[in-house]
Amino acid sequence: MPGKLELKTFEDAVNYLREHAFDVLEAPGTSGRVFVKKYNVSAAIQKTEDGGVKIFAYPGYLVGTEISKLVNKGYQQFLKTSKTEIPATADHLKALHAFSEELKEALGLPSLYNESLGTVSEAYQYDRIVDRDKPAPERKKRPWEVAGKALAAKKSQG
Numbered sequence: 529m530p531g532k533l534e535l536k537t538f539e540d541a542v543n544y545l546r547e548h549a550f551d552v553l554e555a556p557g558t559s560g561r562v563f564v565k566k567y568n569v570s571a572a573i574q575k576t577e578d579g580g581v582k583i584f585a586y587p588g589y590l591v592g593t594e595i596s597k598l599v600n601k602g603y604q605q606f607l608k609t610s611k612t613e614i615p616a617t618a619d620h621l622k623a624l625h626a627f628s629e630e631l632k633e634a635l636g637l638p639s640l641y642n643e644s645l646g647t648v649s650e651a652y653q654y655d656r657i658v659d660r661d662k663p664a665p666e667r668k669k670r671p672w673e674v675a676g677k678a679l680a681a682k683k684s685q686g
Contacts, residue, residue, distance in 0.1 A: 536636040538575035569627035
């Protein structure tokens, strides 16, 4: 039987994180937002209007000084930043998984079954669905679409 979630306040969550060996850094120029770091993984949390806490920037492995985004390309997971993209190793994924689970515990968030089985990517980019989320006129034409138009043009001429 599932247990009841204990919703935590922002201050409770920050104190919990500090007590459990997370590095807590105030976000520059903002109030009520902090960056947390452990295992070379970082995320940002912020205070909600009602005094609660929510995740502002989802956990990502630090590549240089930038929080990476985990991208699944079907055959390999990658750590992607604004400047680079590197293959994710088992150590990267273990650190991300451990950090995410501990962060959920600190914030009083649910730990979902599929997420507890392993690391979940923020984005999935399989080669056959690239740009599928864009409007049809903005999508790159697929080979069969180009060939189909050429075939239709030949049939109409002949």
